[in-house]
Amino acid sequence: MSNVVQEVKKAEKDAKSIIEDAEESREEILSDAREEADEIVDSKKENMQERKEKELRDFRKEIEEQKEEIIEEGEDEAADTKQHAKENSEEAKEVLEQQFREDFL
DSSP: OHHHHHHHHHEEEEEHHHHHHHHHHHHHHHHHHHHHHHHHHHHHHHHHHHHHHHHHHHHEEEEHHHHHHHHHHHHHHHHHHHHHHHHHHHHHHHHHHHHHHHOOO
């Protein structure tokens, strides 16, 4: 009978050891999974930040290009207006000279 008791105690000890090993394994797996999940989240955050910064750079570049285009168009229009004013000034001068000659000469 003492042999049976010893076998039961050994079986209980073995079962306890198996349970402890399983618990340690479970904790290790959970710890690894948490660590991996944190790494994935950090990586995704970093990717999102990089994408956001790239989109912002692209947007600023596009705005700068549009600004330069608007400035260039404005400068062209100003040059055209100046040229037309000069042409009109020459025409006005000629008309005034002609009128003066007709009226006074």
